Amino acid sequence: MLGGHMPAEATTPVIEFRDVFYRIEQVQILSGLNLQVEQGEILVLLGRSGSGKTTTLKLVNRLVTPTSGEIRVHGVPNGEVDVIRLRRAIGYVIQDVGLFPHFTVERNIGLVPRIEGWSEVRIRARVQELLEMVRITGDLASRYPRELSGGQRQRVGVARALAADPGILLMDEPFGALDPLTRDELQQEFLSLQQRLHKTVIFVTHDLREALCLGSRIALMEAGRLVTVLSPREFLESADPWAAAYVRAFGDALTSRGNRSKS
Amino acid sequence: MNFARFILQNHGQVLELTLEHLWLVGISTLLAVLVGVPLGIVICHRPGFSKPVLVSANIIQTIPSLALFGFLLPVPWLGARSDRLAILALALYALLPIVRNTYTGIRGVDPAVLEAGRGMGLTDSQLLFQVELPLAVSVILSGVRVAIVISVGLATIAAAIGAGGLGEFIFRGLAMVDNRVILAGAIPAAILALAADLGVGWLEKRLRAQ
Numbered sequence: 328m329l330g331g332h333m334p335a336e337a338t339t340p341v342i343e344f345r346d347v348f349y350r351i352e353q354v355q356i357l358s359g360l361n362l363q364v365e366q367g368e369i370l371v372l373l374g375r376s377g378s379g380k381t382t383t384l385k386l387v388n389r390l391v392t393p394t395s396g397e398i399r400v401h402g403v404p405n406g407e408v409d410v411i412r413l414r415r416a417i418g419y420v421i422q423d424v425g426l427f428p429h430f431t432v433e434r435n436i437g438l439v440p441r442i443e444g445w446s447e448v449r450i451r452a453r454v455q456e457l458l459e460m461v462r463i464t465g466d467l468a469s470r471y472p473r474e475l476s477g478g479q480r481q482r483v484g485v486a487r488a489l490a491a492d493p494g495i496l497l498m499d500e501p502f503g504a505l506d507p508l509t510r511d512e513l514q515q516e517f518l519s520l521q522q523r524l525h526k527t528v529i530f531v532t533h534d535l536r537e538a539l540c541l542g543s544r545i546a547l548m549e550a551g552r553l554v555t556v557l558s559p560r561e562f563l564e565s566a567d568p569w570a571a572a573y574v575r576a577f578g579d580a581l582t583s584r585g586n587r588s589k590s
Numbered sequence: 591m592n593f594a595r596f597i598l599q600n601h602g603q604v605l606e607l608t609l610e611h612l613w614l615v616g617i618s619t620l621l622a623v624l625v626g627v628p629l630g631i632v633i634c635h636r637p638g639f640s641k642p643v644l645v646s647a648n649i650i651q652t653i654p655s656l657a658l659f660g661f662l663l664p665v666p667w668l669g670a671r672s673d674r675l676a677i678l679a680l681a682l683y684a685l686l687p688i689v690r691n692t693y694t695g696i697r698g699v700d701p702a703v704l705e706a707g708r709g710m711g712l713t714d715s716q717l718l719f720q721v722e723l724p725l726a727v728s729v730i731l732s733g734v735r736v737a738i739v740i741s742v743g744l745a746t747i748a749a750a751i752g753a754g755g756l757g758e759f760i761f762r763g764l765a766m767v768d769n770r771v772i773l774a775g776a777i778p779a780a781i782l783a784l785a786a787d788l789g790v791g792w793l794e795k796r797l798r799a800q
Contacts, residue, residue, distance in 0.1 A: 388709055390705070390708060390709055410711075411711045411713055412711070413711075414708075414709060414710060414711030415710070415711035417709075419706065419709035419710060421702060421705060421706060421709070423700075423702035424702065424706070425700070425702035425703045425704075425705055425706025425707070426703070426706070427703060427706075427707070427720075427721060428700070428703065428725065429724050429725055438710070438712075438720075439710055439711065442712070442716060484706075487710070488710075497709075
């Protein structure tokens, strides 16, 4: 089932989009999306606003239901499983964080474990563990979200998404609203966290630098279509006109960055 | 201070009518909360209903109170006891601020918070009771506060149909052309309204702080 990791054969992708179309009234948001996300990778969805990245992400945890086609999670069409179970097995982080303003940091992080019926002792231990993981000092645990900085809030958002140890993380421009220094810091920390946790991540961004820095693969989207899926290295050298346009738009800022990006 | 002497001399009756007044206001407000808050929640989640419900509550609000009491008088079970009738009428008037504020309060919850909650796998009722209502509670309470203040004033008119309350003094004083008697009803009513306003306001502030 969804909760634990399936001892899946290496061939089953963790997330798979099959011929997905999505339309609101007459507007085509996604057309013929086919995409597979493998265990333990960070797949970056890159594209400009309105290209369908966020919709693609929300299809996975069924915040959006496709007009046609299906999305498989661990090989099972996600329309066939209980939506609440599905979502609790998937971590979700968004740009505006969406921390509950009336809960302390501690309660925010512990919410899913609590409604899953964990014991208080276990919840407390898990919250401590997560706070260390995202480098939030213990004295912030009893604060309210409004008392935190933007970067701290986003760390808490990540911790909350990881609380029930989901195998999958969906991240929608989580670092988009942060200042460049904090963003850089969080990106690096997220990478080192991922080296330990090996989650399967879909990461939405419009920032090519971020995509190059974090992505195992980069899926470039334009006007509701998947243009191409490339590794960061391939992306920089790609002859694809959209990819090339992206590289040009980010210009020289990339060259130093691209060389550093992991292969 | 002539009227002060009047109140002292009649303190038993002043107390009795004040309690009657409180009873009318308390029960009708409770009724309005029990109906209005769920109604406000429903129209948040079924946007199609929001307009008709809010418009109806608005229309009720525009009916002159004396007329409403009069209209309801011939209704079988209701008309049998005037306090019953007064409570229903007061509850109807209290509905608008409560429904409207419940609606506004819940609609005002940050969409990002709701999206995060839904994405984390909260059920609709968990979202309602753990997120939407706690975040809307101070707005809802300020609606209740308005409702109570309106009710304290309107309940004085209930005496016209014999429902009791501090309006008794006011009507009696009007008939006797005696200001002392009018004030013996009006001043306790004003104090009640102020006290309720302060009390609920304090509660509102405490709950918002969290």
